[in-house]
Amino acid sequence: MDFNDSSEEAAFRAEARAWLEKTLGPPASRATMKTEGDVIKASKAYQAKKAAAGYVGLTWRKDVGGRELPPIFQVIFSQEEQKFQAPVSPFGIGLGMCIPTVIAFHSADKIKRYVGPALRGEEIWCQLFSEPSAGSDVAGLKTKAVRDGDDWIVNGQKVWTSGAHYCDYGILLVRTNPEKEKHKGLTMFVVNMKAPGVEVRPIHQMSGGSNFNEVYFTDVRISDSERLGEVGNGWNVALVTLMNERLAVGGSAGPEYGEILELARNTPSPSGKGSLLQDQAFREKLAGWYVSAEGYTLGKYRTMTALSKGQTPGPENSIGKLLNANRMQDLANAAIEGEDHFGIISDPAVAPLQGAFHNAYMWAPGLRIAGGTDEILRNIIAERVLGLPQDVRVDKGVAYKDLPTGR
Amino acid sequence: MNFDFSDDQKMLRDQARKFLNEKSSTKTVRTVLNDDAKSFDADLWKAVAAQGWLGVTIPEEHGGLGLGRLELCVLAEEIGRAIAPIPFSSTLYFFTEALLSAGSAEQQAKVLPGVVDGSVIGAFAVSEGPGAPSPTSIEAQFDGSKLTGVKIPVTDGDIATHAVVLAREGAGLSLVLVDLNQAAVKRETLQTLDPTRGHARLTFTKATAERIGKAGEGWDLAEGVLDRAAVLIAFEQIGGSQACLDMSVEYAKGRYAFSRQIGSFQAIKHKLADMYVGIELARSNAYYGAWALSTESSQLPIAAAAARIAASDAYYFAAKENIQAHGGMGYTWEVDCHLFYRRSKLLAVQAGGPGVWKEKLVRRLELKNAA
Incomplete structure (x- = not known):
């Protein structure tokens, strides 16, 4: 057991850090990005340099532009990138989930067509699975594709699509055969997000922001040559995408114990004596957040060790988001309550950490739902890790078209 | 890595x-x-x-x-x-x-050498009464060669051949080594929550003893021992928690209610999934503690506290919910659930309770953050 870098890893880390320093400079030196357009522009510029330097697709096959390095190198690079606050967010889903699926299932010439531009940040990808009536039960989706010569005609609606409004391509899961059981009538395609009939509408979230979209498909034509995997095998293709999601999903995006510790140091305690940090009830909670945050980080290292030994990422990685989203909510809540009356102020000019705790408070409910709800993640752990039996299913052996739908 | x-x-x-x-x-x-x-x-x-x-x-x-x-x-x-x-x-x-x-x-x-062959059984005696011991609460006295005072409870104190005892020496505290097989040591067996391990009240009346380490450094030495023990106990706690989870999973697969395996109900699934999450959190923290312990890392005090907190929480949850998952059967003497429920409580308080360790962790984090 060794929590330090090996000499090879240390050399890679130093090399990565030097490159990041040269390419990005310290975060403080950079202009603040006000609009989403600014973020996309800066991200694309950074991604092009990163690809040229060989830091994209570190673990991918060499013939698709990767370096075939063990996953631990990806972790090291991501850690360093995080320290420099590199602008990478628009590419997470595409490079983390969509492109690995394309590489696993698409034809050789299509792989060539799509992987390079994605690596260089020239084209951004999104994932189109969820629908208004198919969330946790995503295999119950309605959007249909009907064969028309060499093409398919797609009609329906997707929802919760991150970044759809700035994406160029997406991977799309649709129903191609309603006569079959619901998991068996699905097929996956690559769709051009700029194609006629694709309409993107932003969702106005409870937080006030709009990170997600509804995507409407009206007679959208997709060539059969853009099919990923066999007709009717879409569910298995989707499972590969979701398996990659487990590797791509990162840590909590909110303040952690270090930030709230500093906040509490300078906030009076509820008893009126000393600081909030001296309040015993607060200290107990702080200890819990530390244990959870560290446990998550260290658990990820355990996963990476398993990956380095050639094991595939398993459903046990479902733990991370469950822990992080709930910790984010509790920690933000405690910070706001700890500030007492003042806690209601979210104005970045007045609130501590420019309102980061308030942002986390408003983002956490979404994080507990996105990418598998808390409840679905517990089901996955129970069924796929612990081997408990599935719930009684009323949809087994029934054609999709005969399933009860409700609203 | x-x-x-x-x-x-x-x-x-x-x-x-x-x-x-x-x-x-x-x-x-x-x-x-x-x-x-x-x-x-x-x-x-x-x-x-x-x-x-x-x-x-x-x-x-x-x-x-x-x-x-x-x-x-x-x-x-x-x-x-x-x-x-x-x-x-x-x-x-x-x-x-x-x-x-x-x-x-x-x-x-x-x-x-006696430890290696099993002829020496050792105990570690700090506690003298209810609540967490502190540098000012210790009353046992060591005068340079004799030990006088009462320690309660001492785990395995009824069968131990030797003990390391924390006692006052002059103005400070020291650790002393005592051979328990002498007339000046009185042992009284205590009834405890976990009768699968012995506990005693030890009364020393001018018992022959010798100091280990320097005079006045007893508290810091004891804290160091507790940090090391915390990591090792965390592994015991994880083993016990995992045994509870394994028992629950097996039972939930075999037990039928409403004509289905009870493990197919989400109320049971989510309970067992939460056990798993707690155990994995504890395991990750314990691995870090193990690394810090084995390399004598300066991170040990923080890593040990985190390992202990996570493992105590995981074992309490796994042990109590294991009984719940077994229903009425789980409450019987014959089913093993209570053995783990008992042991989980012993291990949670044996090296200081969770409240003490949460306080230790935060104090250590404050220092680290300020540095």
């Missing part, structure tokens, strides 16, 4: 599990539980000594195997899984760690 035990260490784990499955089934544990006169399994203790486990961290010059703390962590997890009724933790995590970190070469040579 490698956050896992080595293949050799995993082989040791497999051997230990097989050995304990045979020699320390819950049937064996129950022979101690059901017999008020018995507070450990002497045959199992001898068998464990014969396996070499008692000398795993003891240098070869004293007859030990001279392996590292990681090997002891591996064994601790299996001991915890088997809820083995032997004074393993008292003797190795506390007593031996105290001697290895503060004992003189002479003291080590006198006692450690």
Whole structure:
């Protein structure tokens, strides 16, 4: 057991850090990005340099532009990138989930067509699975594709699509055969997000922001040559995408114990004596957040060790988001309550950490739902890790078209 | 970067599990539980000594195997899984760690060979009454050669041959080594929540004792021993928690209600998933603690506290919800759930309760953040 870098890893880390320093400079030196357009522009510029330097697709096959390095190198690079606050967010889903699926299932010439531009940040990808009536039960989706010569005609609606409004391509899961059981009538395609009939509408979230979209498909034509995997095998293709999601999903995006510790140091305690940090009830909670945050980080290292030994990422990685989203909510809540009356102020000019705790408070409910709800993640752990039996299913052996739908 | 035990260490784990499955089934544990006169399994203790486990961290010059703390962590997890009724933790995590970190070469040579062959059973005596001990609360007195005072409760104090005791010496505190087989030591067996391990009140009346380490450094030395023991106990707690989860999963698959396996109900699934999450959180923190312990890292105080908090929480949750998952059967004497419920509480308070460790963790984080 060794929590330090090996000499090879240390050399890679130093090399990565030097490159990041040269390419990005310290975060403080950079202009603040006000609009989403600014973020996309800066991200694309950074991604092009990163690809040229060989830091994209570190673990991918060499013939698709990767370096075939063990996953631990990806972790090291991501850690360093995080320290420099590199602008990478628009590419997470595409490079983390969509492109690995394309590489696993698409034809050789299509792989060539799509992987390079994605690596260089020239084209951004999104994932189109969820629908208004198919969330946790995503295999119950309605959007249909009907064969028309060499093409398919797609009609329906997707929802919760991150970044759809700035994406160029997406991977799309649709129903191609309603006569079959619901998991068996699905097929996956690559769709051009700029194609006629694709309409993107932003969702106005409870937080006030709009990170997600509804995507409407009206007679959208997709060539059969853009099919990923066999007709009717879409569910298995989707499972590969979701398996990659487990590797791509990162840590909590909110303040952690270090930030709230500093906040509490300078906030009076509820008893009126000393600081909030001296309040015993607060200290107990702080200890819990530390244990959870560290446990998550260290658990990820355990996963990476398993990956380095050639094991595939398993459903046990479902733990991370469950822990992080709930910790984010509790920690933000405690910070706001700890500030007492003042806690209601979210104005970045007045609130501590420019309102980061308030942002986390408003983002956490979404994080507990996105990418598998808390409840679905517990089901996955129970069924796929612990081997408990599935719930009684009323949809087994029934054609999709005969399933009860409700609203 | 490698956050896992080595293949050799995993082989040791497999051997230990097989050995304990045979020699320390819950049937064996129950022979101690059901017999008020018995507070450990002497045959199992001898068998464990014969396996070499008692000398795993003891240098070869004293007859030990001279392996590292990681090997002891591996064994601790299996001991915890088997809820083995032997004074393993008292003797190795506390007593031996105290001697290895503060004992003189002479003291080590006198006692450690006996630990290796099982003839020495060690105890570590700090507590004197309700609540967390503090540097000002300790009343036992050491005058340079004699010890006077009362320690309660002392885990395995009823069967131990030796004890390391925290006592006042002049203006400060010191750790002292006492041979318990002398007339000046009175032992009274205590009834506890976990009768599979012995506990006693020890009364010292001018008992012959010798200091280990320097005078006045007793509190810091004891804190160091507790940090080391916290990591090792965390592995016992994880082993016990995992045994609870395994029991629950097996029961939930085999038990039917409303004509379905109860494990198909989400109320049960989510309960067991939460057990799993707690155990994995504890495991990750414990691995870090194991690394810090085995490398004498400066991160040990924080890592040990985090490991202990996570493991105590995980075991409490797993032990109580294991009973719940078993329904009425889980509340019977015959079903093993209560053995783990009992042991989980012993391990949660044995090296200081969760409240104390949360406080330690935050204090250490404050210092680290301020630095």
